[in-house]
Amino acid sequence: MGGVYGDSTRSVKAVGLESVPGHPVAPVPVPASAFHLSPDESEPLDSYGRSSNPTWRQLEKALAELEGAAAALTFGSGMAAITSVLRVLARPGATLVVPADGYYQVRRYAAEYLAPQGITVVEADVAGMCAAAAGADVVLAETPANPGLDVVDLHRLAMTCRAESATLVVDNTTATPLGQQPLSLGADLVVASATKALSGHSDLVAGYVAGSQPELMAAVERDRLLAGPILGAFEAWLVLRSLGSAGLRFERQCQNAAALAVMLRNHPAVRSVRYPGLPDDPSYELAVGQMKRFGGLVSIELADAAAVHALVQRSALLIASTSFGGIHTSVDRRARWGDPVPDGFARISAGIEDTDDLLADVGQALEG
Structure with missing residues (x-):
């Protein structure tokens, strides 16, 4: 039945809470940096605010549902999400393809931070993305490309990446999960800025990563823990509150x-x-x-x-x-x-x- 829901219904259901009499209908923020520990020193679900937060989990569940993913991870910005993924995937000696006609900060990060570490950075526009993917280890595509709005053939690009054993990451910010489902078209990961249409009120900065490969998502989550580009609990709640509309x-x-x-x-x-x-x-x-x-x-x-x-x-x-x-x-x-x-x-x-x-x-x- 869920597959036939419209976008507004999907948005409302994604932020729905378990129906428990006496509990609030709306999500509640948990702005905590520390949580009570177990006296037997077993690891609780939440211990410290840089590693986990109940509000994150509510938002991540909603984002994963909208993207058609098994899991999602929230970040302090869209760039934080992208750079975390690139740190995990692009190792010295690897070849990374980034959009020549996409968000300019991605090219700057690749050129100023990744290239000096021995990563070969190839810039390719939408028309040349599939050709550039041949021989690549990691391909980051943005579609529609910002700001020119050219569209990448995601199915073709995914098939090329699969033949090359390359990891395909798709920036879904422009289309949103309500306009496009890159994972269903063959992408390995989705990255996006939730600052834009998903939160929609120009009052916060947030990002996320979504995917269905457990090892890959675990590696990104580990990077988030160590590097610390987390989303504040209050901002997570604001995104969650906005998703319903x-x-x-x-x-x-x-x-x-x-x-x-x-x-x-x-x-x-x-x-x-x-x-x-x-x-x-x-x-x-x-x-x-x-x-x-x-x-x-x-x-x-x-x-x-x-x-x-x-x-x-x-x-x-x-x-x-x-x-x-x-x-x-x-x-x-x-x-x-x-x-x-x-x-x-x-x-x-x-x-x-x-x-x-x-x-x-x-x-x-x-x-x-």
């Missing part, structure tokens, strides 16, 4: 993004639009085959940086902000962060405003 919010964000993409592609002030859900988008066929929803991000190119700033200034609803997935529609000019994109390139993260209001507002802002 994630399906509802993400549905509206995807609806708004699709409507914006259609409107913007026909506007004379917009030079180009990328959205995987547009039938004429270069990634559409792949996206239809592996994504349930196309996400809340739209990438556009305007004339220049001034045009991007003017769009926000003339709008009553748009905010200038980095990150994405929040309830407000935001605009981020990516060249300011060093992405190799034109000065007028902007990533729009659709919020949950009423669609007609958002379209009218953006339309008048573009007209000036």
Whole structure:
């Protein structure tokens, strides 16, 4: 029966607690750094806040359920989750493939921290990811890629990695588990930032790793224990509290993004639009085959940086902000962060405003 549930039902059920009369319906945070120890010195489930926490376990169970994984591990940020996985998998002498057109901090970490340790780092864009995977030991793919929104053929990439005995890690931040299930397409691990659409309120930073291979997950958990990139109990509770409405919010964000993409592609002030859900988008066929929803991000190119700033200034609803997935529609000019994109390139993260209001507002802002 569970397989036929919609996204909002899945989100609500994922954070559901055991039905016990007299117990709270909502999850309760446990902000503890130390727990009572057993007098016989047997190891309790919780002893110290860096190793475990009851709120983590509730959140991890929910995230694993949404990702279709056997287990999940929470981290203090999406980058903390990614770097933990790379520390575990990428050893000196290994070849690591990272996205050339994905999140720029991943490339910086690989170049500044991993490469000096004797790890060969190969940067590959979406089109070249499968070719680069030949001879690799670890492949980190991001799809849709941020910020260009190209889509990786995950099934093909997974088959290539399997033939090469390479470990495939997929960053599922952009699509979310409500839009895409990388593990079902052959990925070994999923990494993601829960800062974005899953928590959805632009008020916390969090990340996670999900997978179904016990030894691999145990190794990542060991790294988290030793390195300490943990998620605070209160932040874990906030993510858990937000997950129940994630399906509802993400549905509206995807609806708004699709409507914006259609409107913007026909506007004379917009030079180009990328959205995987547009039938004429270069990634559409792949996206239809592996994504349930196309996400809340739209990438556009305007004339220049001034045009991007003017769009926000003339709008009553748009905010200038980095990150994405929040309830407000935001605009981020990516060249300011060093992405190799034109000065007028902007990533729009659709919020949950009423669609007609958002379209009218953006339309008048573009007209000036």
